Amino acid sequence: MPVLWAFEGLKRNALGVVPIVFFLMAVPAAVIGWTNAASPIRSVAAVGATIRSAQWGQGRINYVLLLDDGSSLLVDDDRLHVIGSHVGIERVIRENGFISYRFPE
Numbered sequence: 141m142p143v144l145w146a147f148e149g150l151k152r153n154a155l156g157v158v159p160i161v162f163f164l165m166a167v168p169a170a171v172i173g174w175t176n177a178a179s180p181i182r183s184v185a186a187v188g189a190t191i192r193s194a195q196w197g198q199g200r201i202n203y204v205l206l207l208d209d210g211s212s213l214l215v216d217d218d219r220l221h222v223i224g225s226h227v228g229i230e231r232v233i234r235e236n237g238f239i240s241y242r243f244p245e
Contacts, residue, residue: 179234179235179236179238180234180235181232181233181234181235182233182234182235183232183233184230184231184232184233185230185231185233186228186229186230186231186244187207187208187228187229187230187231187241188207188208188226188227188228188229189205189206189207189208189213189226189227189228189229190205190206190224190225190226190227191203191204191205191221191222191223191224191225191227192204192205192206192212192223192224193223194221194223199218200216200217200218201216201217201218201219201220201221202214202215202216203215203216203217203221205227205229205241213241215229215241215242215243217242217243219243221243227243228244229241229242229243229244230242230243230244
């Protein structure tokens with residue numbers, strides 16, 4: 141029976157627990173984002189990829205890309221690209237070791 145009491149207590153306190161959990165999840169993500177934004181770029185390399193699909197939302201388009209080495213990734217952009225076309229993207233490596241991909245400007 142202690143399990144039911146714990147569950148009942150959780151349901152009763154859910155309105156207080158949920159915002160705390162979201163806050164605790166958001167803080168590390170924000171810190172990582174600030175760290176990567178402050179870290180200088182070490183290198184930028186051109187990579188070939190094929191656009192597999194696109195999803196529109198909130199003014200940006202998320203593209204699923206298939207790299208030439210067979211791996212896939214998700215890259216967002218506000219410009220239109222043709223699905224199925226071969227595009228060049230950039231692999232950005234920062235000083236802290238973080239790797240990201242972007243469409244060239």
